[in-house]
Amino acid sequence: MKIKRIRTIGLVAMAALVLAACGNLKNSSFGSNDSSNTATSTKTTTTTGSTGSEFYQGVIKNGTYRTSKSRGVNVSQNDNVMNLKSFETGLLDVSKKVFSTEKYVFQEGQYVDSSTVENWLGRVSKSNPTGLNPKNNGKKGATTRNPIYLQQLEEQDYMIQNGSKMSLGGVTVGLGMNSVDYYQKVQYGATYETNISTTELTAQGKKMANTVLQRLRQKSALKSVPIVLALYKQSSNDSLVGGNMIAYAVSKNGSTSVSDWKSLDWNNYVFPATSESKNSGANNNDESDFSSFKSHVENFFPNLSGVTANAHYKDKALSKLSVNITTKFYSETEIISFTQYLATAAKRYLPSGVPVEITVKSANGDIQSFLARTAKGSSYYTHIFSDQGNN
Template sequence: MEEIVMKRIKAVIAMAVCGLLLSACGNLGSTGTTSTSTTSSKGTQLTGQASAGQYQGVIKNSRYRTSKARGVNVSQNDNTYNLKSFESGLLNISKKVFSTNKYVFQEGQYLSTSTVTNWLGRKSKSNPTGLNPVNNGSTSPTKRNPIYLQQMEEQDYLTESGKKLKLSGVTIGLGLNSIDYYTKTAYGSTYQTDISNATVKKEGQLIANRVLKRLRQKKALKNVPITIALYKQASDDSLVGGTFFAYSVNKAGTTSVKSWTPVSVKNYVYPTTSSSAKVGNSNDETDFTNFKSQIENFFPNVAGVTAQAQYTDKQLTGMNISITTQFYSETEIISFTQYLKQAAEKYLPSGAPVDITVSSTEGIQSFLSRTSSGKSFYSHVFSSY
């Protein structure tokens, strides 16, 4: 319980920082076009689309419309990989349901910080809306009731209706613990309750049903499609975040979840640390290993090379490679980046987006990226005048 209280305090502080400058939806200036003039900063604008396949965001009176529960998830995650992968994964689920061409993205406006914080808590006399089970008094890892629901996020999807934006869909992400970390006393040692995949799925589905019912009680959400997606949190020591495993699309007005669509997303870290560790695809790991051995001895001081790899339906759908080494001159960074481009194009698997970041103790030095359909890598060396 200490943990939860601490997290709530953090959330409240985060909220205080955020400010409360959000207001109801006004007239829409000129949707879809660049409307960033300094003079007419009133009304609603959109952020524009940096690339196809991304949602535009909503700007109100020159200011981004931030989430009503802004900052809660930051304080709910000890492993920031869970934060990033939860939010970008939820966007990917939403894209299956709400087309980026038709819908505009808005940070959640219907669940407030206090609502989300209460829902993430344990059910109790003082917190009747808690979605996590009551505290049964046990501190035994196997006998206590663990915290199942660790984080949740609301995303709103709007469509243009005349000159206004209209709420036309909502996506809710539920982040469920695979391991629940707890302490027996304040600031005491950390213990953990492991939660099986079957339990994660079962509890997630139960919570989703309750969330759907509650959302339908809000007037604005009564008659919009609500997508709910279930995410399994990675452990706190993981070098890659968790993954979504199921989602349900609930038509306007429905108050219980009819069916779930399974999602097969897996994350891996290369190089694998032990021979028994799971590998997404052994060919990809071989490719990565060849690339790694090609570059780590480029300088007399060895570079550190690791990768996150994501697989969807057993196909590689993305790789983030992180290289750390010490540089002694700007020309070394330039030469290394050129060499990386060659080696990456030669060794790394194609057909999936690949990002490579090169860092030293002074931070990022260069960066290379290839899209899923691209053949060559874009490369950039961060310079200074």
């Protein structure tokens, strides 16, 4: 089994957006000369600043954002980039249930390094005794082999800032579990699949989470801080959406095991539904609203390659809608007119009371314009990406 490290601009950009959104840094301690103490050293530590209670501030140390010691390490079979993004954002959402954005500051994981994660994601063997995935039993059948259950693992740290000091307040660790394990019977041969039920991956994930917890508690800095353990169900490689968080548990007071797991009814759907993506759990009104929006947009501007949306649900209620539109436009005047029309059509047809993002791209993937509305907002913020740099 191969482990790879994915360090893409997209993931870094996403993390920046999640932490800081699009606001200013008026509440930031960025650029200050205060000397803040972390759990391990005394150096100049500041924050990125706050843009509202929805987002965490991030940690800046000696003028540099603190990146994760194990960012992007996962089992190499994962070809669905949507899993990588939704795993991180889902982990942040779980963390907010325990670590308030008003009290805690986000820091990328500093206690589990890349080599450790690589070993943990591997199969257990004589050469890799810390592997969390089961040993290879030598069998090749889809139902007889031991599959790879654990696909990715990520640590997030949550700091408490008291005046000029910053200390570790808690840690969240997410385990990304496969719903489908892809494998080859011979090297470079055909790819086969082992399907893993939600019941099985959840049971395996809880067992692995307790092992991870025991290992984390052996670190002096993590002996007594709260540790959140979260399970993520990965979507298949051909899915048009990422997976979703399915359960979490909190270890307090230095405990080395957890049994009180809380289930999460979080799901992602594609609008309109496809043969691969059934929307049985989505609200029919939400899908109908999007269908009306899609129909009016396509009728008004026929030069479109596609209009789709990713609908994010929590407890059967729509929590966010991300619309993606691919155009065949070539002139900037068309893009401007189209974006203006979208702002009007979205306000009229798309569901209210939830955050909405609309990204307009060309056929080659270049972003042409972007629209967004907050859950409490009524109007859309718009931006046209101009090659001339004057918008």
